[in-house]
Amino acid sequence: MNQTKNSRVETLVLETVKQLAIDFELKGLEVPRRESLLYGDGGALDSMALVNLLADLEAGVEDAFGVSITLADERALSAARSPFRSVESLVEAISERLEG
DSSP states (O other), rough: HHHHHHHHHHHHHHHHHHHHHTTTTTGGGOOOTTTTTTSSSSSEEEEEEHHHHHHHHHHHHHHHHHHOSSSHHHHHHHHHTTTTBHHHHHHHHHHHHOOO
């Protein structure tokens, strides 16, 4: 994936996480970074917040890139390391789906 598209994906994820943090009053994610933990050990999101984040990101990807993707698919759920663990891993997961 080219750098520009990857930067756009990262910006989308960061902005979506920031909005979710406001909506769910998650102080630790109001200024998200690539290293910010999202879900799992040390993550700020519970399962309901994660579902909301994924739905928002799927809609955001479709708006920004004109492509429909599913983030909570078999590949994500069976991965040895969750793609939902951090901002960085989520950016990678979205980028991979946009490539394929």
